[in-house]
Amino acid sequence: MVTVSMEMQILFAGLLFLTGLVGFLVRRNIIFMLMSIEIMLNSAALVFVIAGSHWMQTDGQVMFIFILTVSAAEVSVGLALILQMYHHFKTLDADALKKLRD
Amino acid sequence: MTTLIWLIPVLPLLSFLIIALFGRLLPKKAVAMLGVGSVTLSAVLTIVAGIGFLSSPPPEGVILSKIYTWIDTAGFTAQIAFLFDPLALVFCFVITFVGALIHFYSIEFMSDDDGFSRFFAYMNLFVGTMLILVLADNLLLLYMGWEGVGLCSYLLIGFWYKEPDNGYAARKAFIVTRIGDTAMILGLFLLFVSFGTLDISDLMQDASEKWVTGSPLAVISTLLLLGGALGKSAQLPLQTWLPDAMAGPSPVSALIHAATMVTAGVYLITRTHVLFMLAPVVMTAIAIIGAVTLLVAGFSALAQTDLKRVLAYSTISQIGYMFLAMGIGAWSAGVFHFMIHAFFKALLFLSAGAVIHLLNHEHDIFRMGGLRKKLPVIYITFLIGGASLSALPLITAGFYSKDQILWFGWSSVISSHWLWLAGITGALLTSLYTFRMIFITFFGETKTEPAHKSGLIMTIPLIVLAVLSLVGGFIEMPENIGPMHLFSGLFDGFLPDVILNERGNHELILQILSGVVTFGGIWLAYRLFYKKSAFAIRYKESRINKFFYSGWGFDRLYALLFVRPTAWLSEIDKKDFIDLIYKNIAGVTVYFNLIVSRTQNGKLRWYVLVLTIGIVVILTFMISL
Numbered sequence: 269m270v271t272v273s274m275e276m277q278i279l280f281a282g283l284l285f286l287t288g289l290v291g292f293l294v295r296r297n298i299i300f301m302l303m304s305i306e307i308m309l310n311s312a313a314l315v316f317v318i319a320g321s322h323w324m325q326t327d328g329q330v331m332f333i334f335i336l337t338v339s340a341a342e343v344s345v346g347l348a349l350i351l352q353m354y355h356h357f358k359t360l361d362a363d364a365l366k367k368l369r370d
Numbered sequence: 371m372t373t374l375i376w377l378i379p380v381l382p383l384l385s386f387l388i389i390a391l392f393g394r395l396l397p398k399k400a401v402a403m404l405g406v407g408s409v410t411l412s413a414v415l416t417i418v419a420g421i422g423f424l425s426s427p428p429p430e431g432v433i434l435s436k437i438y439t440w441i442d443t444a445g446f447t448a449q450i451a452f453l454f455d456p457l458a459l460v461f462c463f464v465i466t467f468v469g470a471l472i473h474f475y476s477i478e479f480m481s482d483d484d485g486f487s488r489f490f491a492y493m494n495l496f497v498g499t500m501l502i503l504v505l506a507d508n509l510l511l512l513y514m515g516w517e518g519v520g521l522c523s524y525l526l527i528g529f530w531y532k533e534p535d536n537g538y539a540a541r542k543a544f545i546v547t548r549i550g551d552t553a554m555i556l557g558l559f560l561l562f563v564s565f566g567t568l569d570i571s572d573l574m575q576d577a578s579e580k581w582v583t584g585s586p587l588a589v590i591s592t593l594l595l596l597g598g599a600l601g602k603s604a605q606l607p608l609q610t611w612l613p614d615a616m617a618g619p620s621p622v623s624a625l626i627h628a629a630t631m632v633t634a635g636v637y638l639i640t641r642t643h644v645l646f647m648l649a650p651v652v653m654t655a656i657a658i659i660g661a662v663t664l665l666v667a668g669f670s671a672l673a674q675t676d677l678k679r680v681l682a683y684s685t686i687s688q689i690g691y692m693f694l695a696m697g698i699g700a701w702s703a704g705v706f707h708f709m710i711h712a713f714f715k716a717l718l719f720l721s722a723g724a725v726i727h728l729l730n731h732e733h734d735i736f737r738m739g740g741l742r743k744k745l746p747v748i749y750i751t752f753l754i755g756g757a758s759l760s761a762l763p764l765i766t767a768g769f770y771s772k773d774q775i776l777w778f779g780w781s782s783v784i785s786s787h788w789l790w791l792a793g794i795t796g797a798l799l800t801s802l803y804t805f806r807m808i809f810i811t812f813f814g815e816t817k818t819e820p821a822h823k824s825g826l827i828m829t830i831p832l833i834v835l836a837v838l839s840l841v842g843g844f845i846e847m848p849e850n851i852g853p854m855h856l857f858s859g860l861f862d863g864f865l866p867d868v869i870l871n872e873r874g875n876h877e878l879i880l881q882i883l884s885g886v887v888t889f890g891g892i893w894l895a896y897r898l899f900y901k902k903s904a905f906a907i908r909y910k911e912s913r914i915n916k917f918f919y920s921g922w923g924f925d926r927l928y929a930l931l932f933v934r935p936t937a938w939l940s941e942i943d944k945k946d947f948i949d950l951i952y953k954n955i956a957g958v959t960v961y962f963n964l965i966v967s968r969t970q971n972g973k974l975r976w977y978v979l980v981l982t983i984g985i986v987v988i989l990t991f992m993i994s995l
Contacts, residue, residue: 289982293975301975366972 277318284311298362302346309339375435375454379501381408386494393487405490406473413466420459453507456860461504464712468629469497471831476621478827496522500630509568526622527615539617546611550601557594574644588648603635603689606663610924616678620723627685628715636692657697661792664690668799673918676733677722698785700778701865702858707771714758717835721752728820740816749812751832758839760801763885767843783869801891809900
């Protein structure tokens with residue numbers, strides 16, 4: 269069995285998070301932004317699993333399932349908001365919605 | 371009963387608080403009930419306390435009721451404590467009793483005004499602070515009441531604040547009296563430095579023990595106190611605010627200019643008379659200021675065309691009499707004239723207010739006329755007030771109070787016949803301008819029709835005050851008319867008696883003389899203004915009349931001496947370096963604000979970026995630690 273060192277695992281999770289963050293920052297389409305958030309959430313969940321396997325405890329996996337549930341709920345709300353946004357503004361561009369500035 | 375003395379000032383203040391906070395929610399009736407009820411209750415309390423005080427005088431001669439230690443530091447304590455003695459009793463009685471009548475009258479006078487509840491709140495505050503002033507047992511509390519009265523006069527003179535002129539008059543009253551107040555507080559500092567206390571009775575005790583008569587400190591401190599009194603009592607040279615203060619509603623004029631504020635100066639000097647007796651120079655100054663003021667104001671009153679301004683100048687003139695009396699050591703005569711003056715001047719102001727009210731705010735006496743038949747009740751009350759003001763012999767109260775001052779002006783050791791002459795000339799002027807006003811307003815042909823008749827609420831206070839203006843004098847009579855000394859008896863042991871000179875007893879001759887002068891004034895007014903002699907018409911156009919009309923040009927003089935130089939100085943000094951500092955501080959702040967506000971651009975991705983940068987910075991710090 270190939271073992272990967274803990275550092276590499278964490279680094280991978282970090283890269284995954286960065287991918288999500290950069291995606292969030294560079295994309296203007298709100299659906300892609302939502303997907304980027306999912307990636308970031310998953311990278312965080314991955315860290316839980318890594319830690320769980322490191323200390324040989326099940327808590328990490330329990331936490332992962334918990335995060336999965338939360339993100340499912342969050343996506344359903346997010347998609348509903350996106351639908352509303354499209355109804356109102358006929359666009360999915362996040363930058364077009366800047367009425368809240370001072 | 372005497373333990374309830376603290377309620378006298380507290381009741382109006384409480385009612386002020388309620389009306390000020392909930393006035394908008396309360397119906398007009400409730401506001402009127404509160405406003406009038408609180409002052410009336412104070413009046414009842416004063417009368418009951420007064421009867422208790424007089425029937426069983428306390429052994430130490432005064433009642434002191436301590437409520438609360440206001441300030442307590444090393445070397446200085448100030449109590450909120452009320453001192454009740456005959457002097458405070460007289461002032462409290464006049465303030466609450468006349469004040470209650472004026473409040474009652476205002477219910478009808480102000481009934482159509484939008485600021486009904488605001489009006490009663492201010493009036494109650496006014497009465498409350500004035501009561502604090504006269505009941506205070508130390509000069510600091512007195513000064514608080516003093517400033518409260520100044521504030522209320524500002525608020526009430528500018529009551530109809532939508533007219534810019536009224537606001538100007540209010541500011542003028544505030545600033546001019548403030549000049550006097552500044553002198554007064556300097557005087558208080560000096561007294562405190564000298565004696566380490568501001569408690570009035572301690573102060574009087576210490577002063578009479580430590581200071582010799584005529585010592586420089588006594589002269590300076592009394593001069594400073596006198597400055598405060600001159601400002602509040604509108605005496606020369608700080609008299610210019612009072613005629614303009616007629617901008618307020620008529621009940622306000624009655625309250626400020628008859629019962630309360632302008633008499634504060636008289637009260638202060640009488641209250642600290644021990645100090646003033648130590649400075650004979652200042653006493654002479656008071657007498658001379660009073661004499662000059664009563665003449666100056668008398669001539670000005672003769673030239674006015676606005677009904678209320680005539681009365682305003684006559685107030686200045688009558689307070690001149692009170693100052694004259696105090697200056698020659700006739701303390702109780704001054705206070706007596708204060709009380710009688712409060713009755714008839716409140717009556718005159720309220721009657722004038724009724725006339726103005728019923729003629730739709732017509733102030734000019736030359737556009738009135740013939741009102742004797744249209745408004746008989748007001749005519750009679752005004753006539754009684756006018757007769758009392760001109761000191762019609764024997765039947766009016768004004769005769770007894772003014773005659774006493776004139777008599778002491780003749781017979782006091784520290785008076786001179788010049789002061790008496792000024793007084794008797796002032797008496798001639800008084801009856802002349804009073805009956806000029808009456809003949810022009812109430813006789814002749816009708817020029818403006820009254821809109822309606824005055825209601826009962828406005829008429830009752832007039833009748834009560836009219837009765838008092840007639841019979842109020844009978845409690846103190848000259849020796850040769852009747853053995854009646856109730857009023858001066860009140861002050862036995864509190865205020866020193868007048869020391870008479872050896873000029874001999876000519877009291878009867880002087881009385882006849884002053885009676886002749888009064889009737890002479892009325893006859894002259896009849897010839898000049900009822901019969902409209904050619905001289906009167908020519909005089910009206912003359913330059914000297916215009917000079918008197920402007921109040922001897924004092925306003926112009928002060929504008930030239932003080933106002934314009936100050937305005938000029940601030941004009942050329944607009945951009946000095948101190949302003950520059952503050953301007954730059956403001957500029958830098960605005961600049962930073964501009965930068966920071968640009969980051970708030972509404973873009974979600976930008977916010978996330980800033981957030982990320984922030985987290986990275988914080989994490990870097992945390993890890994490097």
